[in-house]
Amino acid sequence: MKTLQFAISLILALNLLFGCADPNREVLEKAPGPPKPKIPTTQTSCSTVLLGDKDGFGQGFKDGYALYVPGGTSLPLDWRSNDPLFTDVYPADIAPSGNCTHQIQFTMQFTPPSQIGSAKLHLTTLGIQDGDQQVCNSDTDIKLFMDGQEIPGAFDAIDQFDNISGKWSDFVSSFDIAIPQSLLPLLKDGSITLQWKIIQTVPGVQSYDSFAIDYCELTVCSPDSH
Numbered sequence: 001m002k003t004l005q006f007a008i009s010l011i012l013a014l015n016l017l018f019g020c021a022d023p024n025r026e027v028l029e030k031a032p033g034p035p036k037p038k039i040p041t042t043q044t045s046c047s048t049v050l051l052g053d054k055d056g057f058g059q060g061f062k063d064g065y066a067l068y069v070p071g072g073t074s075l076p077l078d079w080r081s082n083d084p085l086f087t088d089v090y091p092a093d094i095a096p097s098g099n100c101t102h103q104i105q106f107t108m109q110f111t112p113p114s115q116i117g118s119a120k121l122h123l124t125t126l127g128i129q130d131g132d133q134q135v136c137n138s139d140t141d142i143k144l145f146m147d148g149q150e151i152p153g154a155f156d157a158i159d160q161f162d163n164i165s166g167k168w169s170d171f172v173s174s175f176d177i178a179i180p181q182s183l184l185p186l187l188k189d190g191s192i193t194l195q196w197k198i199i200q201t202v203p204g205v206q207s208y209d210s211f212a213i214d215y216c217e218l219t220v221c222s223p224d225s226h
Helices: 002-020 023-030 056-060 181-187
Strands: 046-052 103-109 118-126 140-146 161-164 167-178 191-200 212-221
Touching (some): 103 212
Antiparallel strands (some): 046 212, 118 167, 140 191, 161 167
16 A cells, blocks of 8 residues: 555656646746737728719710710710719700700718718719810810819819810710818718819800710728728
């Protein structure tokens, strides 16, 4: 019996000795340290609303497509199919009476993120050439307003009209218009009204212009969205 008790005691002592010498256990004892900081997770979101249907004016027109209307570029064309009234119509500022209204207005409604960091408009249009006298020598300026406040120079860089082989032709292209930081608070209520105005810049000279709008898409993003 004494021999058995001695053997059991010896085994327990050896287990204790080797357990203390376990390198893995030693590392655990020496390097607990402070808890590692948790990396914060940020929820980001964007809200998008589209007016129009991205169908290339109902004709499948792609970027760079040139439209030449025999007899002059003021001939009204209507490519709508269940589209908003201001889209798929050439010229875009034609009233039901056929007269030029020189004004386009529509409202976009969306669900805004809790905080707004950026916003932009994405459009496909045909025939916009802003502030250029070659448009029937009229020197017009197309201005864009959001809830009554102008987005400065919105269309200044857009060139969709040119004379090719003696023919004035309108071109299709897509582009973005960034909404300035100063106007972002207007988006907080989830609704904006956009207004396009064709402005006469030469006193006493009638303004002429004609263009078409395929669609207008608004994207509103939280500050950390990319």
